Amino acid sequence: MMNWLDSHCHINDEAFRDDLDDVLNRMIEADVTKAMIISSYLDDYDFALRITKSGISFKHSLGVYPGDVNELDEELFEKYAFRMKEDDCDAIGEIGLDYHWDKENKERQKEVFERQLKLAQELGKPVIIHSRDAIQDTYDLMKQNPVKGVMHCYSDSAEMAKEFVKLGCYISIAGPVTWKNAREPLNVIRAVPVERLLIETDCPYLTPVPKRGLRNEPSYVVYTGKQIAEELGINEEDFKKQINENYHRLFGL
Numbered sequence: 001m002m003n004w005l006d007s008h009c010h011i012n013d014e015a016f017r018d019d020l021d022d023v024l025n026r027m028i029e030a031d032v033t034k035a036m037i038i039s040s041y042l043d044d045y046d047f048a049l050r051i052t053k054s055g056i057s058f059k060h061s062l063g064v065y066p067g068d069v070n071e072l073d074e075e076l077f078e079k080y081a082f083r084m085k086e087d088d089c090d091a092i093g094e095i096g097l098d099y100h101w102d103k104e105n106k107e108r109q110k111e112v113f114e115r116q117l118k119l120a121q122e123l124g125k126p127v128i129i130h131s132r133d134a135i136q137d138t139y140d141l142m143k144q145n146p147v148k149g150v151m152h153c154y155s156d157s158a159e160m161a162k163e164f165v166k167l168g169c170y171i172s173i174a175g176p177v178t179w180k181n182a183r184e185p186l187n188v189i190r191a192v193p194v195e196r197l198l199i200e201t202d203c204p205y206l207t208p209v210p211k212r213g214l215r216n217e218p219s220y221v222v223y224t225g226k227q228i229a230e231e232l233g234i235n236e237e238d239f240k241k242q243i244n245e246n247y248h249r250l251f252g253l
């Protein structure tokens with residue numbers, strides 16, 4: 001039997017400090033044996049690098065989050081860049097644009113995003129993209145700075161998803177695809193070639209049904225994965241195999 005995987009989780013978050021070992025044990029029980037841990041801060045990154053569990057293979061991503069660009073100075077950026085260059089950093093992210101929380105600093109957000117896209121190009125590392133209420137600007141910058149990557153927790157239109165696929169991007173689907181009002185996420189999974197799909201929890205947020213209302217965790221990625229396989233009419237084992245192939249094609253072995 002193929003394993004499940006979580007292509008985007010924050011188990012280094014405070015939300016997991018008290019019971020991380022239980023969370024990891026539930027990953028093993030649910031056969032979620034691969035996970036990409038996303039770090040937005042250097043101390044979270046140090047913590048993430050120390051997380052180990054026999055039977056689970058972790059990858060690591062580090063990036064300056066778009067919501068944090070106001071506090072970013074040159075000295076801090078250099079510290080991020082230094083860590084991104086090291087071998088244990090598998091991907092650059094999550095990086096991108098978020099106009100939902102802050103519309104006043106668009107130019108600064110774009111500047112920091114583009115700089116990290118260029119750095120990823122230079123390092124030959126994939127990017128993990130966060131885009132909220134900013135899809136056109138995200139697209140424009142990615143088109144100008146081609147680098148392989150994934151649109152994490154994709155929540156925009158199926159039409160736009162196809163455009164990102166044309167740029168070479170992967171589309172990662174999170175818990176909302178299981179929610180009752182999910183219409184566009186279902187259009188998205190049907191519009192995107194299955195060899196460009198990924199699945200994730202983005203835990204502790206965006207908990208899938210039937211755990212909605214609870215803290216999210218990597219073992220719950222199974223609900224999202226099963227839902228997508230069923231919607232696409234793909235046998236679960238074949239779907240898992242495909243998702244594993246996609247994950248390794250993007251992030252390496």
Ligand SMILES: [Zn+2]
Nearest residue numbers: 008038094202
């Ligand atoms: Zn995230």
